[in-house]
Amino acid sequence: xxxxxxxxxxxxxxxxxxxxxxxxxxxxxxxxxxxxxxxxxxxxxxxxxxxxxxxxxxxxxxxxxxxxxxxxxxxxxxxxxxxxxxxxxxxxxxxxxxxxxxxxxxxxxxxxxxxxxxxxxxxxxxxxxxxxxxxxxxxxxxxxxxxxxxxxxxxxxxxxxxxxxxxxxxxxxxxxxxxxxxxxxxxxxxxxxx
Amino acid sequence: xxxxxxxxxxxxxxxxxxxxxxxxxxxxxxxxxxxxxxxxxxxxxxxxxxxxxxxxxxxxxxxxxxxxxxxxxxxxxxxxxxxxxxxxxxxxxxxxxxxxxxxxxxxxxxxxxxxxxxxxxxxxxxxxxxxxxxxxxxxxxxxxxxxxxxxxxxxxxxxxxxxxxxxxxxxxxxxxxxxxxxxxxxxxxxxxxx
Numbered sequence: 001x002x003x004x005x006x007x008x009x010x011x012x013x014x015x016x017x018x019x020x021x022x023x024x025x026x027x028x029x030x031x032x033x034x035x036x037x038x039x040x041x042x043x044x045x046x047x048x049x050x051x052x053x054x055x056x057x058x059x060x061x062x063x064x065x066x067x068x069x070x071x072x073x074x075x076x077x078x079x080x081x082x083x084x085x086x087x088x089x090x091x092x093x094x095x096x097x098x099x100x101x102x103x104x105x106x107x108x109x110x111x112x113x114x115x116x117x118x119x120x121x122x123x124x125x126x127x128x129x130x131x132x133x134x135x136x137x138x139x140x141x142x143x144x145x146x147x148x149x150x151x152x153x154x155x156x157x158x159x160x161x162x163x164x165x166x167x168x169x170x171x172x173x174x175x176x177x178x179x180x181x182x183x184x185x186x187x188x189x190x191x192x193x194x
Numbered sequence: 195x196x197x198x199x200x201x202x203x204x205x206x207x208x209x210x211x212x213x214x215x216x217x218x219x220x221x222x223x224x225x226x227x228x229x230x231x232x233x234x235x236x237x238x239x240x241x242x243x244x245x246x247x248x249x250x251x252x253x254x255x256x257x258x259x260x261x262x263x264x265x266x267x268x269x270x271x272x273x274x275x276x277x278x279x280x281x282x283x284x285x286x287x288x289x290x291x292x293x294x295x296x297x298x299x300x301x302x303x304x305x306x307x308x309x310x311x312x313x314x315x316x317x318x319x320x321x322x323x324x325x326x327x328x329x330x331x332x333x334x335x336x337x338x339x340x341x342x343x344x345x346x347x348x349x350x351x352x353x354x355x356x357x358x359x360x361x362x363x364x365x366x367x368x369x370x371x372x373x374x375x376x377x378x379x380x381x382x383x384x385x386x387x388x
Contacts, residue, residue, distance in 0.1 A: 124385075125387070163387060164387060166387050167386065167387060168382065168385040168386055168387060169385060169387050170385055180381065181381055181382075181385050183378070184377070184378040184379075184380075184381035184382045184385075185378075185381075185382045185385060186378075187374065187375055187378035187379075187382075188362065188375075188378045188379045188381075188382035188383070189382070191318075191362040191363060191364055191375050191378075191379060192361065192362055193319070193357060193358060193360050193361060193362060193363050
């Protein structure tokens with residue numbers, strides 16, 4: 001259950017690694033002061049260029065499990081052997097302050113959020129133009145081994161099967177156009193009647 | 195039934211007279227080449243400033259009834275004692291050519307369209323900031339008698355009860371902001387998964 005007075009709206013953005021999710025989400029919260037980005041917690045290792053508290057809160061598996069016990073997550077999931085979770089308090093407080101909240105989470109997490117909140121919740125899936133382009137981008141990023149990349153591509157294929165449960169899809173073949181679409185989805189959602 | 199291969203999308207815009215529907219719709223089709231405005235047919239008298247073929251096709255009641263018989267309307271309704279109808283052919287041809295179609299029609303018409311087309315159909319309701327402002331705008335327009343205006347206000351109140359069947363509402367307190375919202379709704383709808 002999400003404890004809120006149904007003020008703000010929740011925007012959930014999912015995407016395979018390399019589809020441009022982080023860039024789009026950062027740009028959105030930078031240009032729209034009515035939406036706050038929830039920073040997830042994870043037990044995975046920090047990647048070069050990442051910053052604790054900005055990209056994720058990096059915590060130990062022990063800490064994570066303690067938080068699960070204390071019901072401190074709105075949702076959490078194990079992906080690639082690591083835990084990822086959305087801290088409950090920040091999201092609930094923001095929504096109650098009439099702020100919208102942006103969650104950049106994977107399909108498992110998105111499905112859990114949808115179940116908890118059918119209304120005032122918008123699910124967006126961002127896609128790379130195709131799987132080859134995705135591979136190219138991941139290789140270019142050079143932050144992971146080839147095995148890891150192959151695993152991510154396999155997961156990307158699997159995640160695509162969840163597309164039908166989302167409200168919107170954005171094909172990110174051009175970052176500027178993709179961003180305009182994301183902005184439009186947010187503006188439109190605020191005009192929704194429900 | 196709408197005879198189409200489900201290519202384009204239908205956008206239905208309703209609003210009480212004076213809410214700014216015409217201005218917003220004209221601006222939309224002028225700036226977005228992928229959406230075509232369907233011009234309705236009516237048996238009501240042409241108002242000063244209106245143009246046959248642009249605002250409406252003005253036809254006689256006799257002609258209108260003949261077209262009803264020939265199933266030439268996607269929907270039609272009698273409002274204020276006058277007939278209003280959406281010509282079927284233009285809409286179907288545009289949709290099949292992968293063009294979106296904008297219908298500026300009243301709530302009765304909108305409900306009929308929704309029934310015929312649950313998907314790929316977006317219903318938008320435009321509102322004046324409040325009923326007093328609406329009255330002010332109608333009086334300013336000076337195209338109708340006071341009795342007619344009072345009747346339109348009464349209808350506006352009634353039409354508001356249909357708001358819940360629409361997908362989006364736009365409160366037109368500022369034409370620029372209202373237009374941005376309408377644009378966003380169109381862009382977002384094109385990203386919908388269905």
